Amino acid sequence: MAKIRIAADVFFLDRTSKRPLQTQIREAVIASILSTQALPGSIMPSSRKLAEHLGVARMTVTLAYQDLVDQGYLETKSRSGYLVADTDAIPRLKIGDFKEPITNSDVWKDLLSENLAERRRIIKPKDWRTLPYPFVFGEMDSTIFKHSAWRECARQAMGKRDFDLMASNEATDDPVLVNYILSRMLPRRGITAIPSQLLITVGAQHAIWLAIELLTRTPLKAVCENPGYPDTLQALRWCGADVTTVDVDQHGLPPDDIPVGTKAVFVTPSHHAPTGTTMSRSRRAQLLEQAQARDFVIVEDDYEFEMSFIEPPSPALKANDKDQRVLYAGSFSKALFPGLRLGYLVGPEPVIAEARELRSMMLRHPPGHLQRTAAYFLAQGHYDLLIRDMRRKFAQRRKAMIEALGKTNLEIAGAAQFGGSSLWIRAPSGINTENLARELINDGVVIEPGAPFFNGDNAPTEFFRLGYSSIPVERIEDGIRLIAERIQKR
Incomplete structure (x- = not known):
């Protein structure tokens, strides 16, 4: 045949x-x-x-x-x-052997309480990397990242000794990674902790979610910043909290505006999301004093402190937490790459013990080999060199951003005093930046509209965020010029 x-x-x-x-x-x-x-x-x-x-x-x-x-x-x-090969060891599936899925949405519609797909969220184009002017926040610059070093650390983590250890179902938080965070990361923020006060999470967002789940087991009256990180506000509401938002100003969240009866305050004091504003030292002290006097707790999201190339960042709020009222969430995603999804939660030992149990019911623990790879990357000095290079590059890009914006009618409405990786921009009155963002895609420009960060239906429309972690410095001026030209045509 x-x-x-x-x-x-x-x-x-x-x-x-x-x-x-x-x-x-x-x-x-x-x-x-x-x-x-x-x-x-x-x-x-x-x-x-x-x-x-x-x-x-x-x-x-x-x-x-x-x-x-x-x-x-x-x-x-x-x-x-x-x-x-003619072998039965390879499973085969004939093309066309698929049946049409049966839809029964009415049953699920009655059971689900909300449509989460309609929530306010930050959406970036999937093909943003192919566009010439990606002012995208929170993404890695592949030209800076130490790819060869990461591959070598991954190879080491897959060695027999580490593989046997981290592949075990009993593996939890990698002791090498925990030790680095306790001995190197937290001291940079003025924080001291012991292993039982730290939990490895799948990013800072996971850490904040765990805190919210624990705090909302009983009725909770909470406060978030406005504008602020939309997922925190959405998660609190989803978990049944009574949430009030407090408007931030050039010094951060005003503690005097926190409503009576509040039991938890969620803040980004070192680098406010999205404006970049740093909460003043006096307000930090006042917030901690009020937490003790009025008996509430604080959840601190310290998501970008490594990007300090102008001046050293202020100590974390947790660093002055004498009354053990602060839960501190940190992450490696901004400095390494967002797909890494490794973060940590620091707090009182009993709280972390509860968070550990809650985490185990959700996903048992973050992937062991990923933890060990990251631990080697950190411990062997690659992370510190990466941060050094990022600070140099980001300083150049920030300077180029400010110079280019100075030639337009766009206003810098917020920026981190220590550096950061983005600027909060105000367009002229009457500009809807969600519409502007859609039009700019045709010019190859990606911006982040500000509307999702605001609470309420009457949010201002003229704000947007410009990230500079992923755009080459030589493209910044032309990209901002295109933004200004689009605005002038409206």
Whole structure:
């Protein structure tokens, strides 16, 4: 019986992807095998023909084929080249063996209390990296990140000793990572703590969520900043808290405006989200004094203190917490990369013990190997070098931002006094920055409208945030010029 020959033109590559061509070839062949497009015993296109069709080097195809032989997807036969392996060990699913999903939305509609998809949130275009002027906040600059160092740390974390330790179901918080945070990170913020007062989380947002879940087991009257981080406000309301927002000014949240009966205050004192304002030392002291006198607790989100290239950041609110009333949330996501999702929560030992139990019911613990990779990256000095380079680059970009904005009618309405990675901007009165953001996409410019940060239906529309962590310094002036030109046309 004649062997079936598979045509080269059934395979293709995604040229817009940054993923290795060899990886894409392997995945395309595997997909054809698992879907039964390529049946057992079928002859694959020769490496030469497939390379010509795909427009790649022949060696790239040969290496991909050899990997598939090693994995058991392909086999070699003399004079026949590469064949699809004839084995029952590979599960196959026929194309078209899918049934239409049954929808029964009415049942779930009656059970769900809210439509979370309609909540206010910060949305950035998925293709923002392909655009020339991405004033995106909170994203990594891949030209600065120490990729080779991270790969080496990941390799070390996958060594047998670490693999056996961190792959265990009993693994919790990586002691190497915990030690670094206690000995290096927290002292920089003026905080001292012991291991039982610290919990590793899946980012700072997870840490804040755990705090909210614990605090709302009984009726809670809480305060958030306005404008402020929208997810904190939404999470409090979702968990049933009675939330009041307090307007911030150039010195941060005014403690005198906190309503009577408040039991928890959520603040970003070192670098207010989104304006960048730093709460004054006098207000910090006043807030701590009121917390003790009026018997409320404070949840401090200290999300970007490492970006201090103008002056040292003020000590954390937690650093002066003599009465153990502050829960402190920190994160590595802004300095490393947001997809890392590693943060930590610091607080009184009984609170952290409860948070640990609550975390274990949700996800048991953050991935052990990711913790160990990050721990090696930190402990071996790569993190400190990365922060040094980021501060230098961000200082240049901030200077370019301020100079470019000075040539427009845009106003810098807020900025972190110690540095940071963004500026809070006010457009002329009457400008709706949500509409402006949609129009700017056509110019290749990404900005962050300010509306999601405000509480209420009558929020101001003229504010927006410009991040400079991901945009090359040489593109800043042109990007801001395009923003100003769009505004002038309105």
